[in-house]
Amino acid sequence: MSRPIRHMLSGLVLLILSCLGLPDSARSSTSAPIQGVVVAVTTGIPGTMVIRDEKGGLHILKLTQQTQLSAQFKVGDKVLAFTSPYGVSAVQLQTGAP
Numbered sequence: 901m902s903r904p905i906r907h908m909l910s911g912l913v914l915l916i917l918s919c920l921g922l923p924d925s926a927r928s929s930t931s932a933p934i935q936g937v938v939v940a941v942t943t944g945i946p947g948t949m950v951i952r953d954e955k956g957g958l959h960i961l962k963l964t965q966q967t968q969l970s971a972q973f974k975v976g977d978k979v980l981a982f983t984s985p986y987g988v989s990a991v992q993l994q995t996g997a998p
Contacts, residue, residue, distance in 0.1 A: 910942045934959050934981040935994070941973050949991065951979060961988045 936953040947963040961981055963969070968990040973979060978994040 910940050932983075934961075934983065936979065938973050938975050938977045938979055940975065943972075949973065949979075949981075951981060961991070963988060963991070967991065 934951055934953060936951040936959065938949060939952050939958065940948075940950040942948045945963065945965050949961045949963060951959045951961065953959065959981070961983075964987060966986075967988045970991065971977075971993040973991065973993065980992045980994055981988055982990045982992075
């Protein structure tokens with residue numbers, strides 16, 4: 901699948917999710933790490949990443965120039981995201997070992 905089509909599909913997924921009116925628990929506002937699987941991601945800065953946690957909750961992360969990324973992420977990657985009151989500080993790719 902070509903890059904422009906993937907970008908458009910990712911953007912469409914994010915638009916649909918925002919239109920559905922996610923509950924407050926789906927918005928990342930805590931400082932506790934978020935562990936889950938990438939559901940959607942838009943590349944570039946600024947960018948957006950949607951993570952589904954173990955309980956099925958969705959977390960929409962806004963990635964900025966200050967966000968430290970350990971890899972180029974794709975849908976299906978297991979990640980650990982660290983947040984602060986100022987936004988997403990880091991996102992790390994999780995390996996098979998806990």
